[in-house]
Amino acid sequence: MSSAIIWFRKCLRLHDNPALCEIINDDQITSMLPIFILDPEIFGVQFEKFGNNRLRFLCENLDDLNSRIQSKSDNSLIIFWGSPQDAIQSLKSILGDHLKLLSSDYCSEPHGRKISELLSKDSSIQSHFHPATHTLLDLDKTLLQPGFKNPKSMKDIEKIFALMYPRDAEGFFKIPHPLAEPANLKNSPEGFSPKKVSSNFAGEVHSVNSLKNKFSELGFLKTTAENFYFRGGETEALARLERKVSSRQDFVNSFRKPKTTSTNLPENPMEPSTTGLSPYIATGSLSVKRLWMEVERANREGPHSGPPESLHGQLLFREMFYLLSLSVPNWDSDQDNTMCKKIKWGEKDETKLSAWKDGQTGFPLLDALMRQLDSTGWMHHLGRHAVSCFLTRGQLWQHWQEGRNVFEQRLLDSDWALNNANWLWLSGVAPFSMPYFRLYNPCPDGKSSLNVDAVDAGFIRHWVPELKNFPVKYIYEPHLAPLKVQEHAGCVIGKDYPKPIVDRKLAAKENLARFKASLN
DNA sequence: GGATCCGTTGTAGCT
């Protein structure tokens, strides 16, 4: 008679879940308890670190996970709102000696590592934190390889992969296969009741339903037609994987950086032209190994693009950033971060920042992108380049951490290692290949890689409805349209839609000089 | 050890 806790941490799924499989495959373990912990260190004491969309998405994930658990056992997901140590302690005191194992996934963030270490010190219960669950690589093992060097390019990370997962005869890395979802789960320990836990725990204990009520009371979980586009959960993740990747061999094999293609499908401004799987990878409702394998399956069928531009290339960058976030101290800071150049960014300017945040800069493409982010929790990769360049080294000269914070709160696919990495990169402070004079034009013409939709600018019209009747000729820089054109389109610039908050060319020139001066 | 090359995804203007 022994029990195990399965703690769903960064891995909100039943498929390819090593921690869960350990419990299912161990005949000594007769019962299990599935838990999730809302750690105030991560979510904020009043969830202030998570925006409405992220909380909604998380709830949908938990809801789906709970249903899947219920269909395979008598268990329901137990949600703790409080510290992980207290949560585990309370279960220990109820289950006593029956509790033998805490099984969960490995967490590389500084706080997560601290928690794992604290829990591992407790000798009364075994704690297993399975590596290579949220990433393809076993990060700690990779860092310990003799001669390990921080990877800074696609070549570097490919070398590391060749070392850890030597290529097969066809040149594919031998990544371990994802684990199948168990046919059945284990039931709860006899006589167990979540009520006992509640009376024993300093924080709150919730079911999925009571958590949803709690969030509603706090004013979260507002749903609109727009943000409902990405529904959370493993069920939706697997369906989307099939719809956007597995069933589209040609799309997968020809995947390259977007050129003049729109960032969203022209016929539906809500639908990303890429896979749109990042929110599911970030919450762990989709296994990154599973995605890797589906791409590999398509690639094996015929000619295909390769890294860095291919889908495998994108996932390799993800691994590179995860490694760096672990090996470079103070990854999320500009202090004592060896990968962060010291740049004298401007004083925090609330007016500029809120114009950027709220999509009121007077640059229609950027405003459309930022409004899309706020509304749906998602933005196309190149759009992120454009808005982050504009905020930092391009036009507004604001600190990259300001933008990082906004993305962290609003992006459904927000992931500490990756979000910080991308801001370090795009603001030009990281020693990756980003010549500082390579700026993005916030008002791209038809030839730019950033051009969202040159044909009818439908993307802009959708997200910036003030401009919905503007002729395409002026839609990227509406203030340049003759007043007559503005009046005819029903949108006078400066009255119905803001004038540009900066002279983009002048600001770019000044900032280029500032950046250069900061380097000396 | 100085020269050269290269870097996930730039822009503008020309032919």
Next chain:
DNA sequence: AAGCTACAACGGATC
């Protein structure tokens, strides 16, 4: 229309 070049010129790796 796609492709070329100039722009301005980083920093690390490689030769």
